[in-house]
Amino acid sequence: MEASNNPQQNKFGNWLKTSITARMLIVGFLSFVLLIPLFFIQDLIRERSHRQTQVINEINQQWGNEVLIYGPILKVPYKTYQEKTVTDKKTKAVYTETIEDIKNAYFFPEKLNINSTINPEEKKRGIYTTAVYNSKMNITGAFTKPVFSDIDINDKDILWDKAKIIIQSSNVKGVNEANLNLDSTNYELTSKYNGKKNYNTNQLVLHTLETKTLNKNQLLFQKPLSFNINFNIKGSEQIRFIPTGKQTEAEITSNWQTANFFGEFLPFNDDKINKDGFHAKWKILDLNRPFSQEHYNGIPDLKEFAFGVNFMIPVDEYQKSERSAKYGFLVIGLTFLVFFLIQTLSKINIHPFQYLMIGLALTMFYTLLVSISEHSNFLKAYLIAGISVIALITLYSKSILKTFKFPLFIGLSLTALYTFIYVIIQLENYALLVGSIGLFLILTSVMYVSRKIDWNNG
Incomplete structure (x- = not known):
């Protein structure tokens, strides 16, 4: 067998493993790739909402x-x-x-x-x-x-x-x-x-x-x-x-x-x-x-x-689900950012495939939310979908990070993030104000943590 000793390939492989810039590019690329299932999920929500309107109109026409x-x-x-x-x-x-x-x-x-x-x-x-x-x-x-x-x-x-x-x-x-x-x-x-x-x-x-x-x-x-x-x-x-x-x-x-x-x-x-x-x-x-x-x-x-x-029954589960799906890219981006910071600070290697699995688990939250909310109220659906996804990602990160403190931090971060989004969805007059303050606090936390990273090693 002929071994591959190409110095260019070895150099590129080492750059992908050790470079902060390479990891950032890969994580950014995966974040944009996951927009595709998010778009499909938003179409699914609109389709189910349209179906609901059709059925209600049929009932109304038959009754009066x-x-x-x-x-x-x-x-x-x-x-x-x-x-x-x-x-x-x-x-x-x-x-x-x-x-x-x-x-x-x-x-x-x-x-x-x-x-x-x-x-x-x-x-x-x-x-x-x-x-x-x-x-x-x-x-x-x-x-x-x-x-x-x-x-x-x-x-x-x-x-x-x-x-x-x-x-x-x-x-x-x-x-x-x-x-x-x-x-x-x-x-x-x-x-x-x-x-x-x-x-x-x-x-x-x-x-x-x-x-x-x-x-x-x-x-x-x-x-x-x-x-x-x-x-x-x-x-x-x-x-x-x-x-x-x-x-x-x-x-x-x-x-x-x-x-x-x-x-x-x-x-x-x-x-x-x-x-x-x-x-x-x-x-x-x-x-x-x-x-x-x-x-x-x-x-x-x-x-x-x-x-x-x-006398209409206030059914706004689809509207709330669609609003929550609009924050999907924010959830994926912030979750990837947490894993990226942990990987960079702790020197633990996280494979791009593992990032992809985490991102797909985050998109599953919205399909669970829509399907469960059709048979229950929005709060119960949100709790079930949120707990399921947070538990799945926390246990999966335990197998990646090999410690308890990082998975626990990830679980708490996701809990705070989903709680923050739920509060924004419920608000009407103060949604922009609360959202802006929350994003400002998140940015402040990221800037505080990232100050310890040696960006020259990239």
């Missing part, structure tokens, strides 16, 4: 999507006239023709009172859960006589015998009961197809429920026209109302403990949350909203002024 109530609204048709100049093709005579057109005016009620009792429940499919509910609501109030003076319409051109009351809702599929009583006269609400479908989940489509033409005698308005509407409707995630009344008052009662009030207007009562759920109250005046009581050019889009309650 979120509920947005807009109304009631009094619709009164009226005639308009427009003169048009016409030229006769044969005689070339020019004359004026009056064209009649029928338009609709929409009037909001003078008073609107909403009283709703909501009973949410959890619906599960596989490992995913969403909130659905049954809502019983009673809507009362009164209309005053509409005024057409703003558009200069004669009384004879107002088609009172064609007037109707309409209500718009984002969810007609979930309606189980809808009764309207107008001054002791019952009217049936029927669905009217508006030619729109909710293909875009970000754009909420409102569907119309309307009565038949109202009794003309009721529209004499010798007194305010009072109404009483009973709604039983199934929905999911949230319920909202648009304050169409000149004075709108609303009360929502539920046994749901983790309600989130949102929208343009919030409840005014401080005791809305109690041990049995919540009882929230709103009072909104026409002075509080930037729209009028009458509209002559169609029903305006006022969804942005809605108020209501959100």
Whole structure:
């Protein structure tokens, strides 16, 4: 056999073993290589989060999507006239023709009172859960006589015998009961197809429920026209109302403990949350909203002024997992730095393959975290994944470093690092501040320890 006595190879091999610069280059290269599995893990988290959204949307569509109530609204048709100049093709005579057109005016009620009792429940499919509910609501109030003076319409051109009351809702599929009583006269609400479908989940489509033409005698308005509407409707995630009344008052009662009030207007009562759920109250005046009581050019889009309650179950495990994965490179880099400092100060040789195994063990933390958090809460998943990885790396480093003090130091360092990242994930307003302070302290510690290293030996 022919032995290899190439002095160049021996010199390069010794440089790799003894040079601090060579070790730094190898550790840096391995750190960047481990970014590849970290990117795949982040894609996995996003994929699982997207799957969760799909399943929840499927459950909601089958049960009934979120509920947005807009109304009631009094619709009164009226005639308009427009003169048009016409030229006769044969005689070339020019004359004026009056064209009649029928338009609709929409009037909001003078008073609107909403009283709703909501009973949410959890619906599960596989490992995913969403909130659905049954809502019983009673809507009362009164209309005053509409005024057409703003558009200069004669009384004879107002088609009172064609007037109707309409209500718009984002969810007609979930309606189980809808009764309207107008001054002791019952009217049936029927669905009217508006030619729109909710293909875009970000754009909420409102569907119309309307009565038949109202009794003309009721529209004499010798007194305010009072109404009483009973709604039983199934929905999911949230319920909202648009304050169409000149004075709108609303009360929502539920046994749901983790309600989130949102929208343009919030409840005014401080005791809305109690041990049995919540009882929230709103009072909104026409002075509080930037729209009028009458509209002559169609029903305006006022969804942005809605108020209501959100019943969604706060599931943010995927979001927290994704945030923790973003710190993956920091964890790998700092862990490698600890091993590098121990190797340099103690003269213990650590093979690049051993660095690679340690880095892969650190990436396994995130797959464990995601998989366990799908079946438990985030804290338990974080503890199980963290303890498992810290124990694995500590025991593995014992076989490399041959002592107890260095593996113990590594275990404590990883524990402090994972605890630090968990605290940052939980914080919102102070995450940047705490993170900056923590990184500053880490840098200070590294600078303090590395001062003993002879960097000229490289």
